[in-house]
Amino acid sequence: MVSSPTDTPLASSVTELAPSYRIPLALVGLAIPLAVVNLWLGGVVGLFGLFLGIQALTLRLRFTDTALDIYRGEKQIRQFPYADWEHWEIFWPPVPILFYFREVKSIHFLPIIFSPSQLKAALETHCSL
Template identity: 65%
Template sequence: MFTKETGVLTVTTSYTSNPASTTVELKSSYNIPLVLVVAAIPMLIVQPWVAGLMGLFGLFLMFQAVTLRLLFTPTDLDIYRGEKLIRRFPYREWQNWRIFWNRVPILFYFKEVKSIHFLPILFDPNTLKTCLEQRCPRI
């Protein structure tokens, strides 16, 4: 609103500056699966069985990274496979969380009222940490 007397233009907006009020989908990260698959190749010479298991586990994690989607909503962490919701974790039930090995994040832990979860980091670790800090600060 502009007034002639004061010469001041007042602008109002409904923009919300709270990033926790939006839904964020994490981008997949293939770092862990690729490292496992590549490390399995030279391991074939030393321990073929170990190399086979490591390679299969790497391929399994690659499949998970391709097919799963993590969405941080304002109230829950949702896990989707394609368009199907697999699991919902309401933040109000979280007691604690932690990302192991900050330099090379490979494991994400969180504790709910009823259970504990350990997940390999198959998504962008920086966005994961930012979303966690915004939506459920550590106790």
């Protein structure tokens, strides 16, 4: 059977969020004065900031028509179908730091290491509850 252009499936809408390094950089910056007061505390905060920076470099969130997909490079590592979502929220809107969503069987907290404005727009477009 020969397929015509009308037989092709509709293109799906995919939104990939740009990384944001505000939280990792703020934590590394905070670690410096903390290290003066308490070396261990400054070290822990600095290492956590570096960890989040590496995550911002390597992880990508892609909103598709049916699910939130998390990728490391080109490999998909998790998928969260919107059909299972019950609620989502971005905490502390003036300076967004945490993204929360609840599924039927679990809850998830993600630090905002991607563009907060793109995240909110993608959630409102793909997963309006």
